[in-house]
Amino acid sequence: MGYQVIARKWRPQTFREVVGQQHVTRTLENAINANRVAHAYIFSGARGVGKTTTARILAKALNCKNGPTPEPCNQCDACKEITAGNALDVIEIDAASNRGIDQIRELRDMVQFAAIGGRHKVVILDEAHQLTDEASNALLKTLEEPPDKVIFVMATTKPEDLVDTIRSRAQHFHFRALSFQEITDALRNISRQEKLEMEAGALAVIARAAEGSLRDALSLLEQAIAYCGNQITDAAVRELLGVVSEELLDEMLAAITTQSAERALGLVHTLIHQGQNLQHFCREAIRHFRNLLVARTCGADSPLIAAPDDERPRLAKAAVLFGEEDLTRFFEILLATERDLRHHPDPRLHLEMGLLRLVNAARLAPLEELMAELNGEAPRRPAAAKSSAAPAGVAVGDISAGAATAASAPASAMRRTEPRQSFALAGAALGPATAAAPALVPAAPPSIVAQAAGELNGLAAAQVEAIREAIHARSKMLSAFVEPVKRWVLAGNEMQLFFDAKDRSLTEMVPRDQMEKLRAIASDVLGQSLRVCVRLESGAAAAPVEPATASDAARRLALRAEIAQDPVVRAMLERFGGQIREVKPRGED
Numbered sequence: 001m002g003y004q005v006i007a008r009k010w011r012p013q014t015f016r017e018v019v020g021q022q023h024v025t026r027t028l029e030n031a032i033n034a035n036r037v038a039h040a041y042i043f044s045g046a047r048g049v050g051k052t053t054t055a056r057i058l059a060k061a062l063n064c065k066n067g068p069t070p071e072p073c074n075q076c077d078a079c080k081e082i083t084a085g086n087a088l089d090v091i092e093i094d095a096a097s098n099r100g101i102d103q104i105r106e107l108r109d110m111v112q113f114a115a116i117g118g119r120h121k122v123v124i125l126d127e128a129h130q131l132t133d134e135a136s137n138a139l140l141k142t143l144e145e146p147p148d149k150v151i152f153v154m155a156t157t158k159p160e161d162l163v164d165t166i167r168s169r170a171q172h173f174h175f176r177a178l179s180f181q182e183i184t185d186a187l188r189n190i191s192r193q194e195k196l197e198m199e200a201g202a203l204a205v206i207a208r209a210a211e212g213s214l215r216d217a218l219s220l221l222e223q224a225i226a227y228c229g230n231q232i233t234d235a236a237v238r239e240l241l242g243v244v245s246e247e248l249l250d251e252m253l254a255a256i257t258t259q260s261a262e263r264a265l266g267l268v269h270t271l272i273h274q275g276q277n278l279q280h281f282c283r284e285a286i287r288h289f290r291n292l293l294v295a296r297t298c299g300a301d302s303p304l305i306a307a308p309d310d311e312r313p314r315l316a317k318a319a320v321l322f323g324e325e326d327l328t329r330f331f332e333i334l335l336a337t338e339r340d341l342r343h344h345p346d347p348r349l350h351l352e353m354g355l356l357r358l359v360n361a362a363r364l365a366p367l368e369e370l371m372a373e374l375n376g377e378a379p380r381r382p383a384a385a386k387s388s389a390a391p392a393g394v395a396v397g398d399i400s401a402g403a404a405t406a407a408s409a410p411a412s413a414m415r416r417t418e419p420r421q422s423f424a425l426a427g428a429a430l431g432p433a434t435a436a437a438p439a440l441v442p443a444a445p446p447s448i449v450a451q452a453a454g455e456l457n458g459l460a461a462a463q464v465e466a467i468r469e470a471i472h473a474r475s476k477m478l479s480a481f482v483e484p485v486k487r488w489v490l491a492g493n494e495m496q497l498f499f500d501a502k503d504r505s506l507t508e509m510v511p512r513d514q515m516e517k518l519r520a521i522a523s524d525v526l527g528q529s530l531r532v533c534v535r536l537e538s539g540a541a542a543a544p545v546e547p548a549t550a551s552d553a554a555r556r557l558a559l560r561a562e563i564a565q566d567p568v569v570r571a572m573l574e575r576f577g578g579q580i581r582e583v584k585p586r587g588e589d
Contacts, residue, residue: 005218005219005222006190006194006218006219006221006222006225007215007218007219007222010190010218011053012050012053012057013057013060013072013074013083014057014071014072014074015028015029015054015057015061015070015071016071018050018053018054018057019050019178019182019183019186019214020049020050020176020178020179020182020214021049021050021054021175021176023173024043024054024173024175025054027173028054028058028061028070029070030070032061032062032067032068032069032070033070035068037062037068037151038151038170038171039143039146039150039151039152040143040146040151040152040153040154040169040170040171041055041058041151041152041153041154041170041171041172041173042128042154042156042159042162042166042167042170042171042172042173043055043153043154043155043156043173043175044155044156044157044158044159044172044173044174044175045157045174045175045176045177046157046175046177046212046213047157047213047215047216048210048213048214048215048216049175049176049177049178049212049213049214049215050175050214051155051156051175052092052124052126052155054175055122055124055153055155056082056083056090056124057072058122058151058153059082059087059089059090059120059122059124059151060072060074060078060079060082060083062119062120062122062151063078063079063082063087063089063090063115063117063119063120063122064076064078064079065077065078067119068119077117078117081117087117088116088117089115089116089117089120089121089122090121090122090124091107091110091111091121091122091123091124092124092126093107093123093124093125093126094126094127095125095126095127095128095129095130095131096126096127096130099130099131099132099135100132100134100135101132101134101135101138103135104131104135104138104139105138107123107139107142108138108139108141108142111123111142111146111147111150112147114149115149119149120149120150120151121147121149121150121151122150122151122153123150123151123152123153124153124155125152125153125154125155126155127155127156127157128154128155128156128162129156129157129158129159129160129161129162130161133163136162136163136165136166137163139166140163140165140166140169143166143169143170144169152170154166154170159172159174176212177211177212177213178210178212178213178214179212179303180204180207180208180306180307181303182214183206183207183210183212183214183217184203184204184207184308186214186217187203187206187207187217187218187221188203190218190221191203191221191232194225195230196225196230196231196232197230197231197232198232199232199233199234200234200308200309200310201233201234201237201308201310201311202224202232202233202234202236202237203308204234204306204307204308204311205234205237205238205241205243206220206221206224206237206241207306208287208306209241209243220241223240224236224237224240227240228240242276242277242280243280243284244271244276244280244281244284246311246314248267248270248271248281249284249285249288250318251263251267251270252264252267252285252355252358253318253321255267255355255358255359256330256358256359256362257321257362259359259360259362260359261356261359264352264355264356264358264359265352265355265356267355268348268351268352268355271351272348278341278347278348278351279338279341279342279347281351282334282337282338282341282351282354283338285334286331286334286335286338287306289327289330289331289334290306290331291305291306291307291315292315292318292319292322292327293319293324293327293328293331295312295315295316295318295319296319296320296322296323296324296327297324299316300312300313300315300316300319322362326361326362329361329364330358330361333354333357333358333361334354334358336354337350337351337353337354337357340353340354459488459489459490459495463488463525463526464488466525467482467488467521467522467525467526468482470521470524470525471518471521474517474521475514475517477514478514478517478518478521481506481510481514481518482497482518484499484500484503484506485497485498485499486498486499486500486537487537490526490530492560493528493529493530493531494530494531494532494533494582495522495526495530495531495532495533496533496534496535497532497533497534497535498535498536498537499534499535499536499537500536500537501536501537503536504536507534507536510534515532515534518532519531519532531582559583559585560580560583563580563583564580
């Protein structure tokens with residue numbers, strides 16, 4: 001007999017040798033022992049997980065000279081013929097190429113005859129979901145009234161494509177994808193019996209590349225043997241399969257922790273220079289961050305981690321560099337990047353943008369941390385690990401130093417010692433301030449209150465005239481707009497223009513961009529950042545300002561100073577770099 005590849009040589013021959021499908025094999029063994037074998041089965045699942053193999057073992061179990069038995073001997077003529085694939089009582093049909101009604105009619109005629117040498121006829125339909133509708137309907141009648149001693153096994157990767165009437169007449173078993181550990185153990189056992197010397201890293205690379213399929217893993221092992229001989233190393237397998245090295249993954253982590261866009265772009269250049277497939281690198285990065293997320297949440301000893309034992313300490317050290325929210329965010333960015341690489345041209349551009357998003361995402365503070373600061377609590381986000389806890393090749397000494405400083409600055413200011421007075425903030429400007437933020441003073445001294453009363457007496461005539469001239473020089477439309485203004489009032493950084501009630505329609509017609517131009521002109525003339533507010537006179541409002549109005553302005557200014565000193569407001573201003581634009585007592589429109 002000629003050379004047999006490893007995938008065929010080590011194909012399971014008994015139910016106990018089938019890896020990872022105990023829920024199926026145990027049920028079939030019990031059915032054989034109880035003489036309750038069904039006339040039709042559907043075996044579904046991914047490729048290479050044991051569907052057709054289990055169907056052949058079932059045929060041997062039913063036709064073995066010692067059977068029916070859950071443990072076929074594999075020594076009798078019936079078992080040997082089924083193993084070799086030339087048994088007359090086991091009919092294997094590739095439904096992908098024999099999918100028409102004529103082939104199913106021939107099959108239906110064949111199963112009418114009794115078994116020749118064995119007890120049962122077993123019909124194995126591989127890729128049964130590819131049968132045409134007519135062929136499925138022709139098969140349906142046979143499944144409804146099957147001949148005696150005939151067993152149908154339909155193997156498929158897409159059970160949802162089978163017609164409902166067929167699915168309702170068969171027992172359905174789903175074969176699951178094998179875990180990383182199951183594939184690794186099977187490869188280790190086979191390599192030991194084949195007298196191969198395999199590094200643990202090489203086993204891990206092959207097991208991950210198989211993606212749950214033991215047959216794919218054995219095919220990759222066959223390639224590795226042809227490439228490396230009997231000594232299979234991690235580096236050689238990575239080179240064979242185009243899998244990136246752990247050093248490149250460490251460099252990606254270093255670029256994120258140091259927030260270095262230069263290192264991220266340099267990593268892409270290195271990948272292209274080495275001839276690496278960028279989509280494969282992105283998939284490896286996704287796998288790596290998944291391992292980090294599992295290590296962060298479940299511990300480095302979790303069986304959910306797809307990594308060998310000697311790699312787990314490195315994962316544990318790298319996982320402490322990030323919080324769960326960080327790793328989840330990185331994971332989502334990489335998934336989106338992988339989709340871009342798969343469906344769009346220019347993979348280099350999309351990978352560079354994806355890595356830059358990872359670098360910038362590391363600068364974001366989590367919402368929980370901000371809320372904790374505003375509530376006067378210590379930040380809940382775990383501190384970054386020291387350099388001693390970093391994996392080899394990962395620099396972590398300067399993880400977001402600026403963000404850490406900003407996070408700790410308002411912490412002492414947010415511990416409240418007395419109840420907060422009820423107030424409302426109107427028009428708080430968050431973001432880069434256009435003018436210097438107001439001074440944060442404990443309370444408004446008498447001099448400030450007196451100044452506020454004086455400001456409400458109106459702008460000086462020279463100032464008003466200068467503003468009018470500047471407006472006339474820049475915009476004839478604005479000049480016509482301010483012509484009927486009755487009073488010009490400056491209250492802090494707010495300039496109020498009072499019109500008669502009869503001019504309401506005029507105030508409503510001015511576009512927003514013109515109001516912004518008016519604000520800019522007034523700010524330039526007076527030398528301070530202003531906010532322009534249009535108001536209507538009511539009744540005798542055109543008369544000189546009453547003392548009550550001055551008192552109201554003083555009260556507003558005092559309230560503004562009190563609010564500016566509030567710990568929460570201070571924390572918001574320091575965190576987001578904003579300024580208070582306007583303060584109104586609660587309940588005021």
